[in-house]
Amino acid sequence: DAGVTQSPTHLIKTRGQQVTLRCSPKSGHDTVSWYQQALGQGPQFIFQYYEEEERQRGNFPDRFSGHQFPNYSSELNVNALLLGDSALYLCASSIPGQGREKLFFGSGTQLSVL
Amino acid sequence: GEDVEQSLFLSVREGDSSVINCTYTDSSSTYLYWYKQEPGAGLQLLTYIFSNMDMKQDQRLTVLLNKKDKHLSLRIADTQTGDSAIYFCAEIFISGGYNKLIFGAGTRLAVHP
Numbered sequence: 001d002a003g004v005t006q007s008p009t010h011l012i013k014t015r016g017q018q019v020t021l022r023c024s025p026k027s028g029h030d031t032v033s034w035y036q037q038a039l040g041q042g043p044q045f046i047f048q049y050y051e052e053e054e055r056q057r058g059n060f061p062d063r064f065s066g067h068q069f070p071n072y073s074s075e076l077n078v079n080a081l082l083l084g085d086s087a088l089y090l091c092a093s094s095i096p097g098q099g100r101e102k103l104f105f106g107s108g109t110q111l112s113v114l
Numbered sequence: 115g116e117d118v119e120q121s122l123f124l125s126v127r128e129g130d131s132s133v134i135n136c137t138y139t140d141s142s143s144t145y146l147y148w149y150k151q152e153p154g155a156g157l158q159l160l161t162y163i164f165s166n167m168d169m170k171q172d173q174r175l176t177v178l179l180n181k182k183d184k185h186l187s188l189r190i191a192d193t194q195t196g197d198s199a200i201y202f203c204a205e206i207f208i209s210g211g212y213n214k215l216i217f218g219a220g221t222r223l224a225v226h227p
Contacts, residue, residue, distance in 0.1 A: 033214065042202055042217030043157070046217045055212040080121060090156055100213055107156035
């Protein structure tokens with residue numbers, strides 16, 4: 001049973017560019033959340049997707065957007081990259097209803113903005 | 115407000131017990147968590163506790179919850195070098211159709227011979 005998978009593992013971009021990160025949830029999970037982890041900090045909630053809709057957003061600007069596909073996989077898009085967007089981006093999946101308290105994380109995508 | 119605080123660093127000798135502490139602010143949190151992060155890796159769910167419990171034990175791990183003081187601790191018995199990692203305390207906020215975790219900044223555990 002594959003866990004949460006993310007791609008790519010590492011990415012280098014320059015300021016002003018756009019980036020797309022991908023996530024496949026754990027088998028049987030239909031809810032996907034994205035978190036940003038800056039160096040030396042704990043992860044911060046970006047947003048959550050369920051039934052192909054954004055259900056909740058954290059304190060992140062509109063440059064951060066996402067999408068969920070019918071197979072429950074998800075993408076995180078960041079436009080107009082800033083140096084401060086350099087971070088580890090983590091995807092987490094869970095199931096709705098009972099059991100939604102367990103969130104499983106992928107290994108993340110390390111984004112470096114130069 | 116939403117805030118989770120942890121001490122940043124802990125150093126222990128191999129074979130000793132480690133105790134990592136955390137305080138949180140949201141008394142309505144139903145679950146509290148401990149995640150482990152090794153260098154260059156994602157987050158591994160170690161254990162979690164329901165808020166109406168005081169203690170949970172899972173092999174070498176013991177979680178203690180003091181809901182009155184909003185204090186959570188993780189005890190690792192017989193600490194090994196493979197336990198060296200960053201440990202994150204987190205609380206969950208569940209509302210309607212969504213859930214989110216609020217993390218502390220992490221405690222770096224260093225295990226030395």
